[in-house]
Amino acid sequence: MSMAGTTISAAQVQAAVEAAGLAPSIHNSQPWKWRLRGDTLELSADLSRALPVVDPDHRQLLVSCGAALLNGWLSLRAAGLDVEVGELPDGPDLGTGRLATLEVLGYRPPTEDETRLASAITERHTDRRPFGPGAVPADKIRELRQAAEAEGCWLSVLTGEDARVELAVLLARADWFEHHDPDYLAELAAWTRTGPDAVDGITWATADAGGKPQYAEFPLRDFTGGAGAASAGSAAGPAHDERVERPEALVLGTDADGPADRLRAGRALGRVLLAATSAGVATSPLGQAVDIEATRALVRAATGGAGHAQMILRAGYPDRSVAPMAPTKRRPVSEVLEQVSMT
Numbered sequence: 001m002s003m004a005g006t007t008i009s010a011a012q013v014q015a016a017v018e019a020a021g022l023a024p025s026i027h028n029s030q031p032w033k034w035r036l037r038g039d040t041l042e043l044s045a046d047l048s049r050a051l052p053v054v055d056p057d058h059r060q061l062l063v064s065c066g067a068a069l070l071n072g073w074l075s076l077r078a079a080g081l082d083v084e085v086g087e088l089p090d091g092p093d094l095g096t097g098r099l100a101t102l103e104v105l106g107y108r109p110p111t112e113d114e115t116r117l118a119s120a121i122t123e124r125h126t127d128r129r130p131f132g133p134g135a136v137p138a139d140k141i142r143e144l145r146q147a148a149e150a151e152g153c154w155l156s157v158l159t160g161e162d163a164r165v166e167l168a169v170l171l172a173r174a175d176w177f178e179h180h181d182p183d184y185l186a187e188l189a190a191w192t193r194t195g196p197d198a199v200d201g202i203t204w205a206t207a208d209a210g211g212k213p214q215y216a217e218f219p220l221r222d223f224t225g226g227a228g229a230a231s232a233g234s235a236a237g238p239a240h241d242e243r244v245e246r247p248e249a250l251v252l253g254t255d256a257d258g259p260a261d262r263l264r265a266g267r268a269l270g271r272v273l274l275a276a277t278s279a280g281v282a283t284s285p286l287g288q289a290v291d292i293e294a295t296r297a298l299v300r301a302a303t304g305g306a307g308h309a310q311m312i313l314r315a316g317y318p319d320r321s322v323a324p325m326a327p328t329k330r331r332p333v334s335e336v337l338e339q340v341s342m343t
């Protein structure tokens with residue numbers, strides 16, 4: 001039962017904003033800002049960190065912010081706080097309105113699931129290492145699907161040959177367009193960081209994906225801007241070639257495609273990735289096919305034509321002979337949190 005009148009502590013605020021910051025975001029752009037007002041944490045979009053070329057309508061910005069919202073909420077829940085989530089309380093204008101509020105109402109013990117997912121927040125990383133041959137068991141896939149459904153979204157597994165071939169073609173098609181687009185390449189370069197102290201953006205180590213050649217059915221996004229990382233876009237070898245990675249391909253989608261749906265897709269993405277982490281399954285987005293609206297519509301067709309594809313994920317078990325990449329860094333809480341006095 002809830003006890004009214006609780007005030008969130010400074011440590012809980014710090015922990016929640018820090019957890020939120022660990023969420024995945026497009027190009028590690030971290031396009032969010034938080035404000036504490038009384039017992040409420042308010043999330044807004046930071047449009048100065050938007051990516052106008054790869055994400056002209058802010059869809060992926062909203063997905064990123066949704067993942068941050070999930071982490072912030074989980075952190076508060078794991079601390080035993082009862083939290084009410086408000087979505088787009090000021091309407092759909094991202095420039096002026098808040099995306100969401102997390103209002104602490106009192107105490108409520110976390111569920112087992114919430115505790116487990118919260119503890120995966122610091123362990124979750126995008127894993128672009130080549131995957132080994134092991135398939136993800138059906139019960140784990142079911143868990144991932146349930147994680148998406150818990151946030152009002154769906155997760156479709158591309159199993160049929162036709163659908164997988166279609167996805168491979170769409171990813172290659174998107175790569176082709178993006179690498180012939182000077183604006184895309186300039187934006188990617190602007191978010192690529194070479195120094196070890198970068199607190200945002202894509203680091204060179206990320207772009208290199210462990211430096212091991214990857215033979216894969218599905219090409220990963222090429223963060224080198226076409227400079228030729230061996231990992232990106234390598235064609236699949238012959239069908240019997242054991243080096244060819246055949247990951248699970250998961251499409252996360254929503255029934256409608258408004259701002260609230262995209263925000264929800266981010267929560268679902270965050271939850272699916274944390275569920276995968278806690279189940280020992282590695283994941284990385286295959287995002288290029290949903291950058292471009294025309295390709296995104298074709299992904300929708302490949303998944304049976306229902307709803308709207310919001311993200312594509314590859315899932316599997318990494319090749320342990322390749323060292324994990326260094327975790328990406330984040331901006332400090334002081335940079336993303338504003339405190340408003342309630343006098």
Ligand SMILES: Cc1cc2nc3c(=O)[nH]c(=O)nc-3n(C[C@H](O)[C@H](O)[C@H](O)COP(=O)(O)O)c2cc1C
Nearest residue numbers: 024025026027028060125126221285286287288328
């Ligand atoms: C909306 C969205 C799109 C993304 N697209 C891609 C992608 O196409 N390819 C990729 O390898 N990673 C993609 N990522 C992963 C980000 O690059 C990653 O989350 C970020 O660099 C932070 O690293 P981390 O996930 O290891 O914490 C995407 C993440 C989000 C939230």
